[in-house]
Each structure stands twice: as structure tokens, then as C-alpha cells.
Amino acid sequence: MExxxxxxxxxxxxxxxxxxxxxxxxxxxxxxxxxxHKGSMYHFFPNKKEMALCAIKEKIAERxxxxxxxxxxxxxxxxxxxxxxxxxxxxRDFRRGCPVANIxxxxxxxxxxxxxxxxxxxxxxxxxxxxxxxxxVSVRELQPCDTTKLALFTTSALEGAILAAKASGDSQxxxxxxxxxxxxxxxxxxx
Amino acid sequence: MExxxxxxxxxxxxxxxxxxxxxxxxxxxxxxxxxxHKGSMYHFFPNKKEMALCAIKEKIAERxxxxxxxxxxxxxxxxxxxxxxxxxxxxRDFRRGCPVANIxxxxxxxxxxxxxxxxxxxxxxxxxxxxxxxxxVSVRELQPCDTTKLALFTTSALEGAILAAKASGDSQxxxxxxxxxxxxxxxxxxx
DNA sequence: ATGCCACTTGACTGATCGGTCAATTATTTA
DNA sequence: TAAATAATTGACCGATCAGTCAAGTGGCAT
Numbered sequence: 001m002e003x004x005x006x007x008x009x010x011x012x013x014x015x016x017x018x019x020x021x022x023x024x025x026x027x028x029x030x031x032x033x034x035x036x037h038k039g040s041m042y043h044f045f046p047n048k049k050e051m052a053l054c055a056i057k058e059k060i061a062e063r064x065x066x067x068x069x070x071x072x073x074x075x076x077x078x079x080x081x082x083x084x085x086x087x088x089x090x091x092r093d094f095r096r097g098c099p100v101a102n103i104x105x106x107x108x109x110x111x112x113x114x115x116x117x118x119x120x121x122x123x124x125x126x127x128x129x130x131x132x133x134x135x136x137v138s139v140r141e142l143q144p145c146d147t148t149k150l151a152l153f154t155t156s157a158l159e160g161a162i163l164a165a166k167a168s169g170d171s172q173x174x175x176x177x178x179x180x181x182x183x184x185x186x187x188x189x190x191x
Numbered sequence: 192m193e194x195x196x197x198x199x200x201x202x203x204x205x206x207x208x209x210x211x212x213x214x215x216x217x218x219x220x221x222x223x224x225x226x227x228h229k230g231s232m233y234h235f236f237p238n239k240k241e242m243a244l245c246a247i248k249e250k251i252a253e254r255x256x257x258x259x260x261x262x263x264x265x266x267x268x269x270x271x272x273x274x275x276x277x278x279x280x281x282x283r284d285f286r287r288g289c290p291v292a293n294i295x296x297x298x299x300x301x302x303x304x305x306x307x308x309x310x311x312x313x314x315x316x317x318x319x320x321x322x323x324x325x326x327x328v329s330v331r332e333l334q335p336c337d338t339t340k341l342a343l344f345t346t347s348a349l350e351g352a353i354l355a356a357k358a359s360g361d362s363q364x365x366x367x368x369x370x371x372x373x374x375x376x377x378x379x380x381x382x
Numbered sequence: 383a384t385g386c387c388a389c390t391t392g393a394c395t396g397a398t399c400g401g402t403c404a405a406t407t408a409t410t411t412a
Numbered sequence: 413t414a415a416a417t418a419a420t421t422g423a424c425c426g427a428t429c430a431g432t433c434a435a436g437t438g439g440c441a442t
Binding site: 123 | 288296344367
């Protein structure tokens with residue numbers, strides 16, 4: 001009937017893929033959760049894969065926009081806001097883990113289109129963290145340093161921390177990892 | 192005919208699951224790669240899931256035994272040997288990523304039995320790294336410190352590093368992360 | 383009002399999935 | 413050697429999967 005239908009499909013697809021992985025995502029579940037019939041879905045998307053790729057790209061871009069880019073657009077205390085975000089458990093779902101890491105792990109070596117999409121998303125993630133560090137350097141919260149590598153290590157350690165909590169089922173593991181990581185970043189603070 | 196059949200199934204299952212995930216693992220592929228017929232497989236295992244769990248437990252236990260426990264059983268230079276292992280690209284398959292992380296990401300929140308199995312394996316991984324650090328402390332390569340947390344951070348940062356390389360397709364990302372991690376661990380060295 | 387087009391409906395298809403089973407062959411035990 | 417058990421074979425099953433399609437609906441432009 002409207003654009004509404006497409007958005008409901010995107011939302012339901014994202015949830016289903018986040019919960020069960022791409023390969024475990026059942027079209028029937030997506031359709032019933034979205035309240036959309038099959039033929040209608042194939043009016044908007046050529047197949048399951050394209051719909052999933054759209055859902056991932058759109059929903060995750062949205063997520064990054066509100067989370068990391070918002071910090072960089074702020075006015076100072078970049079590290080403080082970044083660390084606050086890391087420590088905020090409400091931003092995390094440790095049962096399901098990180099949506100980006102899940103898809104990378106599951107699909108990067110299986111499908112070329114997923115590989116390409118996730119490469120872009122992961123690069124964007126690293127880039128947005130690097131921008132935060134660059135801002136921090138520019139206002140002398142950090143010493144001048146290789147912010148590209150620092151962002152690489154930060155993002156990957158963060159992904160690892162989320163994985164650790166998902167594996168153990170204990171969010172304290174995430175917090176412990178994050179404190180180590182913050183300690184590492186703090187060592188680059190301007191003295 | 193013999194125990195041989197079971198082992199071929201275990202090996203083929205591990206490879207198939209490592210390559211395509213559990214949900215993407217096709218019984219038909221496993222059987223043809225193992226050169227075993229379907230009925231024969233169901234003589235050794237009750238179903239696909241149990242066979243996969245067996246394969247994961249047996250193959251990964253084997254992996255840890257030869258890799259990390261061997262270092263702890265050595266006689267000194269624990270950190271050096273550990274770091275050498277981390278830097279050795281021959282030990283890694285960045286296309287497929289870490290077998291443990293893959294399954295944790297895919298299955299921990301989907302199936303209780305997988306969750307339990309992966310919890311144990313991940314805990315064993317952390318424990319075996321902790322033992323290396325404890326040894327390092329005992330011979331004064333490291334200052335006395337919270338080796339449990341250090342092992343937690345080390346393992347999770349390592350998983351993150353492998354993921355980063357899998358996402359970008361660039362093993363240099365792994366090496367860069369590992370150098371940061373080693374730098375962090377080195378800061379606990381006895382001075 | 384008429385024709386057009388975006389959108390919806392849901393039954394249907396063929397392929398593939400994991401799993402079953404009865405019959406057969408090999409191996410061990412007595 | 414005979415009986416029992418272990419292992420193998422491959423046809424078969426029902427369920428589920430993504431994807432197709434012809435028919436229908438409703439709004440909008442002419």
C-alpha cells in the first residue's frame with residue numbers, strides 16, 4: 001500500500017537476521033512479523049539476499065549515525081563521551097552480540113556480496129572512531145598519534161569484548177575488557 | 192568399517208562447519224567429503240547437531256592442546272613464545288576467521304547446547320592463556336598482576352583482531368592489532 | 383467513467399533439507 | 413562353523429525452504 005510496507009520488511013528482516021543469522025533467517029518469520037504477504041515482498045525486493053543486504057546497510061548506517069558520529073559532532077570532551085558510550089550497557093545486547101560482527105563472521109567468507117557490504121560497514125565503523133580520536137587530538141585531549149591504528153585496535157578490541165560477553169553470558173567480562181581498553185587509550189592522553 | 196569412519200565424519204564435519212557455519216553446513220557435503228553414506232553416519236551419531244558438537248569439541252580441544260598448553264609446558268620465555276605464536280600468520284586462516292568465534296557468534300543465542308559447549312571452550316581458551324601469564328609471573332617475566340583479567344582482555348582482543356582481518360581481508364590489520372596488544376601486555380613486564 | 387499502474391493476495395512449485403529404515407555385508411564372539 | 417553384533421548401503425519420507433504467478437484491489441490520472 002505504501003512505503004510503510006517496505007520499512008516493515010526492512011525492520012523485520014533486520015531483527016530476524018540479527019536473531020538467527022542470515023542463513024537461519026526464515027522468510028516466513030520475516031513476513032509474519034512484518035504482516036506482509038510473500039508476493040508483496042517480492043514486489044519490493046528481488047530476493048531474500050537483496051532484502052537482507054538492504055536491511056543491514058540501512059539499519060546499521062542509522063545506528064552508527066546516532067552513536068559515534070554524534071560524538072564527533074559534539075563540542076569537546078570527545079574521549080569522555082566515547083568512554084561513556086562504551087560503558088553504557090543499555091547500548092548493548094550481549095545475548096545477540098554485535099550485529100556487524102555476527103554478519104561478518106557468518107557471511108564474509110561465504111558470499112561475495114555480503115563480504116563487500118560488511119567490508120564497507122566495518123571500514124565506516126573504524127573511520128567514525130578514528131574521527132573521534134582525531135577530534136580528541138585536535139583539542140589536545142590526546143597526544144598526536146597514529147589515530148588510524150588506534151581506531152583499528154579500539155574497534156577490534158571492542159568487538160572482541162562484546163564477543164567475550166556473548167560467549168560467557170556475563171556482561172562483566174565486557175566491562176572488564178572495556179576498562180583495559182580505556183586504560184590503553186588513556187595512555188595516549190596529553191600529560 | 193572401523194573407527195576410521197567416525198574420524199572421517201568428525202574431520203569433514205569440522206571443515207564444513209568451519210567453512211559454512213553450522214546452519215549452512217549441508218549433511219550431503221559432509222557425507223560426500225567424508226566418503227560415508229548417510230545411514231552409516233546415523234549409526235555413529237544420533238543427528239547432525241550431535242555430530243557437529245562432537246566435531247567442534249574434539250577438534251578445538253586438539254587445537255588448544257598443541258598451541259597454548261604447549262607454551263605453558265615449556266621452560267621459560269613464556270611471553271616470547273606466546274608473542275611469536277600471535278605473530279605467526281601461518282597459524283591463522285583470516286578468510287574463515289576463528290573457529291571458536293564463528294560458532295559463538297552464530298549459535299550461542301540460538302541453541303542452548305551450542306551455548307553450553309562454546310561457553311566451556313571459550314573458558315578453556317581464557318584459562319590456557321591465563322596459565323601462560325601465571326607462568327610468566329612466576330619466573331618474573333611479568334609483574335604480579337590480575338592475570339585473569341589480563342587473559343580475558345588478551346583473548347578478546349585477539350578474537351577482535353582476527354575479526355578485523357576477516358572483515359577487511361587484510362592480514363596487516365591483524366598484525367597491527369597484535370602489536371598494540373603486545374605493547375599493552377609488555378607494559379606489565381618486570382622492569 | 384475508463385484505463386493505468388502500484389500494490390496485494392495466497393495457492394502453488396521444485397529443490398533441498400535432515401532423518402528413517404529394511405536389507406545387506408563384514409567382523410567378532412562362542 | 414554358527415550365531416550375534418557391528419557397520420554399511422541407498423532408496424525413501426515428510427517438512428521446509430525460497431521463489432513464482434495469475435488474479436484481484438484500490439487509487440489516480442485523463
